[in-house]
Amino acid sequence: MTVIDLITRVDAICKKYEKYDIDKHKEANVTGDDAFARLYGVVESEIDAALQKSEAAATEKSRATAVAMNAEIRRTKARLLEELPKLQRLALKKVKGLSREELEARNDLVYSLKDRIEAIPDGSTAAAKQSGGVSGGWAASSSYTGIKIDSSSEEAFESEYFQQTEESDRFRQEYEMRRMKQDQGLEVIAEGLDTLKNMAHDMNEEIDRQMPLMDEIDEKVDRAASDLKSTNVRLKDTVNQLRSSRNFCIDIILLCIILGIAAYLYNVLK
């Protein structure tokens, strides 16, 4: 059998069992007047593509490529979310050949679509939570009442975007612990600085208090020193006068005379 024969035979069989072909039916539906179904089909295929891309990004080793892919996914999500209102309007329109239940079902389909779009992981939720925590933390440290703001935004994050990878969770916890430790350390430092400042001020005042006393002491000591100097000079003069050479020689001569007289008397009496 040649290839051509095979192809013809396959075509014949497909035509025979066409009514069991779901994809073709779907396409047939879509190519009909039903705009809703057409748009819905397009959105669904885009969602599938985005999901596949996000899975690829999760397994991607290189951070840069992962970031680029996440950005791409985010753009797709945004576009899809824009088209959702259009879809919603179309869903409400009545189309011939469609039962009422199916019309209501279409509305629900649109809503579920919204959730599915937003649920696509794009690596931004963890980052958003972190940045929200950081900015809330800065507000908290500026005033005591700010702490309440921080906790409420955290709750909002956790309820709506409950998409945390284990890594981001751990990172966040570590960040919180470090921030607390830093705050404690800074408080200790602040207290120490306050004490130092007070002590320095007190020392300043004490020294100011003692300055005039020192000046007085200085003056008094200067006066006493000059008094001593003048007294010393006078004393030197007096002693010099007493020990002048003339008096000294007269003293020695008189001493010799007395010794001579004593020796003479000693000789006489012996």
Next chain:
Amino acid sequence: MSTSDPSKLISKADKLTKLSLTRWSADWKSATVLYEQAANGFRVARNYEKAKLAFEKASQGQEMLSSPWDAAKHMESAAALAKELRNWAEVIDFYRKASELYMQCDRPQPASDALAKGARALEDALPDDAIQLYTDACVILEDDGKEQMAFDLYRAATSVYVKLEKYTDAAAFLLRLGLAADKCNARNSQCKAYLSAIIVYLYAHDLKQAEKCYNDCSQIDAFLGSDQNRCASKLLSAYTEGDVEEIKRVAQSSAISNLDNVIIKLARKLPTGDVSAFKTDAANEEEPLDENDLT
């Protein structure tokens, strides 16, 4: 000579000073010497009564010899012995006399020191007299222009007032301290004095007074830009809001912990009484203001 019996010395000295037929003028010089020796002998023998007497007589002798400095010194020793004997009237008397003698020597500082010593001795027994002595001592120093030395005296007087629970007087004294500090540019002491005054008013549960005091002090630039100012405003706003936790937290802060010990004790005991009463007062005050704005 000093080892001989002090009472004998005293009797000898008395004989020298007593005027009689044989003696026409008292020999104060030798008498004073004998009195001093006798006094020292008595003090060593722990015979405080006789020692005090001897010091008195020695001081009198020195006065006669026109040396007020020595006279004052002896008076002070006599006063210290009187304190041992717990003879408070004499303590006051002697310290005042000593202070006058120091003023005669033209030395105001030892004069105020003498009064301060007297006040410290009397703090427990006669607190009112103690305060009087402290005030006089501060006046002496201020007249001399040495306010800085008066800070300690003001603080001591304030603690006595607080012990007596006379809080308005204590706060008034603190404001005087602030004034003295202002004169000698001691900004830190000044701000601490004002903060202490506000705390004393709050402890007396007198929010109006405290706020008035705060407004007065805010007129002063040095206080306005200081740590103590911020602490005071936090404390007052916590009071007007009736937030007990906030009050306790501010009382633990470092600005208050740098104040005097007595004031720290008061601050830790805040708030006294019912703070929510102040809260409703503040709320009532706001309503009339709103009506005025509308009209």
